[in-house]
Amino acid sequence: MSMLEIKNISKSFRDGSEENHVLSGLSLSVESGEIVAVLGPSGSGKSTFLSIAGLLLSADSGEVFIGGKEVSKLPKSKWTRYRKEHIGFIFQSHQLLPYLNSADQLTLFQDKKNVSKVDAMELLKELDVDSCKKKYPAKMSGGEKQRVAIARAFVNDPEIILADEPTASLDAKRGRVVVQMIRDEVKKRGKVAVVVTHDERILDLMDKVYRLENGRLTEISNS
Numbered sequence: 001m002s003m004l005e006i007k008n009i010s011k012s013f014r015d016g017s018e019e020n021h022v023l024s025g026l027s028l029s030v031e032s033g034e035i036v037a038v039l040g041p042s043g044s045g046k047s048t049f050l051s052i053a054g055l056l057l058s059a060d061s062g063e064v065f066i067g068g069k070e071v072s073k074l075p076k077s078k079w080t081r082y083r084k085e086h087i088g089f090i091f092q093s094h095q096l097l098p099y100l101n102s103a104d105q106l107t108l109f110q111d112k113k114n115v116s117k118v119d120a121m122e123l124l125k126e127l128d129v130d131s132c133k134k135k136y137p138a139k140m141s142g143g144e145k146q147r148v149a150i151a152r153a154f155v156n157d158p159e160i161i162l163a164d165e166p167t168a169s170l171d172a173k174r175g176r177v178v179v180q181m182i183r184d185e186v187k188k189r190g191k192v193a194v195v196v197t198h199d200e201r202i203l204d205l206m207d208k209v210y211r212l213e214n215g216r217l218t219e220i221s222n223s
């Protein structure tokens with residue numbers, strides 16, 4: 001059974017009098033322990049797709065299943081709670097809060113019911129930023145901030161990690177390290193990660209690579 005299953009998603013935005021068909025019958029299936037990349041030029045619908053997969057946006061039609069459960073039919077009033085428990089997001093820029101040190105960035109978001117599942121300090125150690133525990137974002141490098149953001153995405157032990165251009169603000173070397181760390185966490189904890197990217201240099205770290213074109217995903221060979 002696929003941990004994340006997206007079936008036949010379509011989404012249009014109204015652009016003046018025109019309908020802008022962004023996604024048309026997009027499907028994707030990802031198993032536990034898999035990290036996959038989605039490539040595509042700017043404006044091809046990558047963020048729209050990720051937002052629908054992460055219950056941030058509703059599709060016009062199609063379904064999203066997580067762990068076999070059709071989550072897209074949950075009432076919207078339950079989406080926030082569901083996201084918090086099951087989905088971790090990593091964005092292009094780290095989106096850390098300026099007035100919290102790294103330890104508090106994680107514990108603030110930690111779901112109290114889940115505290116026993118993942119140790120926030122252990123995650124910071126795994127991502128090699130435990131030295132930043134007491135540091136505020138302004139005193140940290142781009143790579144350090146992004147790694148704290150990754151730790152935060154994993155802190156509630158979500159099944160699904162959705163990353164939107166996580167290396168865009170980093171140089172090639174740091175970008176690679178960050179994706180390697182996402183990959184290691186996915187493998188170690190049996191998660192699913194979908195990484196939207198322009199960055200062709202990280203594709204060898206992916207189990208599968210898809211291109212988003214004409215509103216659908218096509219698997220492309222990964223090498």
Ligand SMILES: Nc1ncnc2c1ncn2[C@@H]1O[C@H](COP(=O)(O)OP(=O)(O)O)[C@@H](O)[C@H]1O
Nearest residue numbers: 013014022040041042043044045046047048049
């Ligand atoms: N909330 C919105 N309202 C109207 N159009 C949108 C909205 N979000 C995205 N779009 C349009 O959908 C298309 C895909 O956008 P997006 O998913 O952000 O692409 P990408 O992440 O691949 O750059 C673009 O043409 C964009 O202008």
Ligand SMILES: [Mg+2]
Nearest residue numbers: 046047048164
């Ligand atoms: Mg985008």
